[in-house]
Amino acid sequence: MQSKPIALTILDILSVISLGVATYFALVFAPTELFMGQVQRVFYFHVGTAWVGMLGFILAAIAGIIYLINKDMRWDRFEVAAVEISTMFFFITIVLGSIWARPAWNTWWTWDPRLTTAAITELIYIAYFMLRAGIEDPEKRARFGAVYTLLGGISVPITFMVIRLFRTIHPVVIGNESAAAQGGFSMSGDMVTAMLVSFAAFTIIFIDLMWHRIRIGGLQDKVEELKLKVSM
Amino acid sequence: METYPDTSSYMVAGYIVSFLTMGIYVLSMYIRNRNLKRDLETLEDMDTNKKK
Amino acid sequence: MKPSAPSLLKATFAIVQKDLAAELRSRELLSAMLVFSMLVILIFNFALELNIDVRKSVTAGVLWTTFAFAGTLGLNRSMAVEKDRGCMDGLLLAPVDRSAIFFGKAISNLAFMLIVEAIVIPMYAILYNETRIFQPEFLGVLLLGSIGYIAVGTLLSAMSVQTRTRDVLLPILLFPVAVPVLLASVKASGGIITGAPFAEILTPLNLLIVYDIVFIAISFMVFDYVVEE
Numbered sequence: 055m056q057s058k059p060i061a062l063t064i065l066d067i068l069s070v071i072s073l074g075v076a077t078y079f080a081l082v083f084a085p086t087e088l089f090m091g092q093v094q095r096v097f098y099f100h101v102g103t104a105w106v107g108m109l110g111f112i113l114a115a116i117a118g119i120i121y122l123i124n125k126d127m128r129w130d131r132f133e134v135a136a137v138e139i140s141t142m143f144f145f146i147t148i149v150l151g152s153i154w155a156r157p158a159w160n161t162w163w164t165w166d167p168r169l170t171t172a173a174i175t176e177l178i179y180i181a182y183f184m185l186r187a188g189i190e191d192p193e194k195r196a197r198f199g200a201v202y203t204l205l206g207g208i209s210v211p212i213t214f215m216v217i218r219l220f221r222t223i224h225p226v227v228i229g230n231e232s233a234a235a236q237g238g239f240s241m242s243g244d245m246v247t248a249m250l251v252s253f254a255a256f257t258i259i260f261i262d263l264m265w266h267r268i269r270i271g272g273l274q275d276k277v278e279e280l281k282l283k284v285s286m
Numbered sequence: 287m288e289t290y291p292d293t294s295s296y297m298v299a300g301y302i303v304s305f306l307t308m309g310i311y312v313l314s315m316y317i318r319n320r321n322l323k324r325d326l327e328t329l330e331d332m333d334t335n336k337k338k
Numbered sequence: 339m340k341p342s343a344p345s346l347l348k349a350t351f352a353i354v355q356k357d358l359a360a361e362l363r364s365r366e367l368l369s370a371m372l373v374f375s376m377l378v379i380l381i382f383n384f385a386l387e388l389n390i391d392v393r394k395s396v397t398a399g400v401l402w403t404t405f406a407f408a409g410t411l412g413l414n415r416s417m418a419v420e421k422d423r424g425c426m427d428g429l430l431l432a433p434v435d436r437s438a439i440f441f442g443k444a445i446s447n448l449a450f451m452l453i454v455e456a457i458v459i460p461m462y463a464i465l466y467n468e469t470r471i472f473q474p475e476f477l478g479v480l481l482l483g484s485i486g487y488i489a490v491g492t493l494l495s496a497m498s499v500q501t502r503t504r505d506v507l508l509p510i511l512l513f514p515v516a517v518p519v520l521l522a523s524v525k526a527s528g529g530i531i532t533g534a535p536f537a538e539i540l541t542p543l544n545l546l547i548v549y550d551i552v553f554i555a556i557s558f559m560v561f562d563y564v565v566e567e
Binding site for chain 3: 122177178181184185187188189190198200201202204205206209212215216
């Protein structure tokens with residue numbers, strides 16, 4: 055049985071530290087925002103998780119394409135890991151957004167392009183797991199999964215563009231069109247620092263979780279293989 | 287505006303949800319890993335017994 | 339290409355012809371889609387209280403919801419028939435390009451959907467005294483939307499029939515991916531009904547065309563991976 059590589063242990067420790075640092079920067083270091091008060095502090099985790107969530111979905115689509123070309127099961131494991139972790143992070147993004155929206159927009163949810171697109175993305179990847187659950191043959195499961203992540207990866211940006219035709223109230227914090235949106239705020243230098251720290255921290259955590267999940271995927275395949283061997 | 291609107295309860299709720307979700311996910315990975323390792327051991331035992 | 343293999347076009351139309359001939363004889367797919375569409379419109383009538391004011395803004399939405407639901411019914415059935423009677427294996431063994439199978443199935447699915455639309459639209463016009471839906475622009479959007487929806491739908495139904503949970507899986511897989519077509523179509527056709535300026539309709543129309551092209555290309559490219567054994 056392969057033992058845990060040292061690099062992974064180091065990465066584990068690093069993730070815990072960076073989560074702590076990001077929390078410190080978000081809760082203590084960053085100044086309190088004037089109009090919304092303390093709740094604005096969820097913003098740092100909101101953008102951090104959103105970033106790794108999107109990163110994972112893009113990586114999954116790419117891994118899907120590579121799998122379809124070379125049919126190497128390692129890419130399938132990579133794809134599943136990316137989708138699963140991103141779905142988890144995206145869930146946090148959506149919940150945090152909702153918690154922020156309640157005091158800022160006075161509602162838990164609006165059918166704004168970003169919110170709606172996020173919800174649809176989440177649904178696509180839940181459908182992805184339902185699709186995989188319905189297929190027994192691992193090779194076919196990998197093939198269909200790859201095709202579906204590819205379709206999802208292409209449809210999500212178009213979804214966003216279509217929904218944007220209806221009006222938006224989501225603030226654009228990165229970039230400079232925030233004037234029209236409600237609840238927008240200009241970020242001070244310390245806020246930008248806290249945000250960048252959060253990006254970096256979640257990237258490290260993401261890589262760490264990916265590594266673990268890929269190892270579990272390898273273990274799953276091994277168990278399945280052995281089961282077949284024993285039952286014969 | 288001199289006084290901040292008091293929205294700290296929302297903030298606390300937000301961070302609780304974040305850590306809870308990540309915690310549950312990591313726990314689920316830990317449990318899956320443990321179960322798979324146990325399965326693997328049993329299966330390897332069965333495999334070696336079969337060969338004898 | 340081997341000289342004995344029929345050309346892509348010929349093979350595609352052979353499949354379309356087969357599907358239409360089979361449907362002409364049994365009529366089970368079209369009748370199911372039609373009755374279902376009627377029922378959906380009937381339910382919407384009571385659920386939304388479709389009076390004159392409301393009707394103007396929701397007609398496009400009601401029609402598209404109806405077609406989307408009826409469409410999944412048809413897509414599921416059309417692919418399940420191939421699978422159950424072993425026709426799919428026969429088609430795959432035939433010396434034709436795989437893309438002929440995709441285009442053949444997509445075109446016959448599109449034909450079924452358009453037939454249903456051609457019957458439901460006049461019916462809706464009579465029931466609700468709504469003649470604005472006969473504008474050529476509206477029908478054009480309907481065609482564009484149906485093409486995009488069927489292209490992805492054909493690919494996904496080929497996937498869903500091969501799974502354990504096939505009957506429930508297709509709408510779950512299809513709807514989130516098809517959201518852009520449905521929304522763009524609703525936006526564009528709604529704009530046409532309410533007489534919005536052309537500039538307002540142009541953006542959703544462009545997105546609809548982009549979606550159609552991209553998804554026909556993608557579905558066609560990956561279809562091979564979905565049917566291979």
